Amino acid sequence: MFFFLKHLQVFWILIGIITTEAVSRQSYHSYNYDQTTPQFTPDGRLLQVEYASLAASHSSPCLIWRGIDDGDYTLIMTIRRSSSSRLVPLPSFEKSPVVVCMSGVLSDSLSLLSKLLDKQVEYQKLYGKDYYFSVNAAAQIIASACQQHTTGGGIRPYGSTLVLVSLEDEISNEKTSTTTTNSRRGRTLQTDPSGSIHTIDRDIHIVGGGNNNQDPQNNIVHEEGSKAIKLSQALTRAATYLLEVENSEEKKDNNNNKKPISLQVMVLSKDKGIYELSDKQTKAL
Numbered sequence: 001m002f003f004f005l006k007h008l009q010v011f012w013i014l015i016g017i018i019t020t021e022a023v024s025r026q027s028y029h030s031y032n033y034d035q036t037t038p039q040f041t042p043d044g045r046l047l048q049v050e051y052a053s054l055a056a057s058h059s060s061p062c063l064i065w066r067g068i069d070d071g072d073y074t075l076i077m078t079i080r081r082s083s084s085s086r087l088v089p090l091p092s093f094e095k096s097p098v099v100v101c102m103s104g105v106l107s108d109s110l111s112l113l114s115k116l117l118d119k120q121v122e123y124q125k126l127y128g129k130d131y132y133f134s135v136n137a138a139a140q141i142i143a144s145a146c147q148q149h150t151t152g153g154g155i156r157p158y159g160s161t162l163v164l165v166s167l168e169d170e171i172s173n174e175k176t177s178t179t180t181t182n183s184r185r186g187r188t189l190q191t192d193p194s195g196s197i198h199t200i201d202r203d204i205h206i207v208g209g210g211n212n213n214q215d216p217q218n219n220i221v222h223e224e225g226s227k228a229i230k231l232s233q234a235l236t237r238a239a240t241y242l243l244e245v246e247n248s249e250e251k252k253d254n255n256n257n258k259k260p261i262s263l264q265v266m267v268l269s270k271d272k273g274i275y276e277l278s279d280k281q282t283k284a285l
Contacts, residue, residue: 038151048157049150052193055104055159061209061245062086062101064165064188064200068234074186074268075231076101076165077238079246079261087266088113089274097274098135098166099266103208105159112160115145135166139189139197147195157193163200163207164189167268186268209245231267239263
């Protein structure tokens with residue numbers, strides 16, 4: 001009798017564990033698990049990090065187009081709705097021009113950029129003014145800062161997705177005499193609030209504006225391929241595409257009037273480095 005009761009007790013304990021786990025996985029309320037950053041849901045999600053990743057979809061789209069005109073140019077273009085710039089060249093990367101496209105919460109993006117530049121100054125004090133970060137090292141510093149904000153109590157994740165665009169051919173500071181066809185397009189790395197780094201291999205990439213899952217390659221390049229398209233053609237096609245995407249979202253101000261928009265455009269050139277188009281040039285597009 002004792003043996004039977006003991007096994008019956010074990011049986012009901014197992015039933016209770018299985019039932020509790022099934023219920024928790026299927027019917028938990030998300031608001032019970034999104035009050036602090038490091039709290040996992042029963043199915044292994046960090047909701048605060050997921051919310052932070054969605055911040056990019058609420059900012060204007062930024063388009064990066066590599067390999068233009070036989071790989072000589074990389075185009076970075078975004079919609080600007082205020083005086084704030086979302087495209088930032090990094091002057092301290094003199095040997096390897098880098099442009100950062102900021103998407104998501106602007107103040108969070110600027111905070112991450114500040115951490116990167118502070119680290120650059122720190123390393124230059126240690127190793128000399130000629131020391132410079134590769135674009136890969138820069139992405140690692142930003143991703144590390146993001147990751148630290150996914151595990152600490154009393155802090156929230158950075159609501160910022162950054163794209164680092166460079167003409168850099170190599171990952172390290174060392175130079176080589178060989179250049180492959182792929183490296184001629186340079187490197188494009190994207191960081192997200194979780195601390196992940198994504199290498200962008202395609203010619204055209206869009207971040208922000210709710211278009212992260214769309215592939216604009218066919219709509220812009222068609223069948224020519226980026227190498228066959230001149231910079232002037234790329235500017236016109238990219239501007240047309242971005243304006244169509246932005247106008248489709250119908251963003252309005254508090255008086256229900258359509259918000260005025262303008263373009264911010266930067267070009268990375270093998271010969272000229274980084275240069276930004278003036279307001280007059282962008283309006284002509």
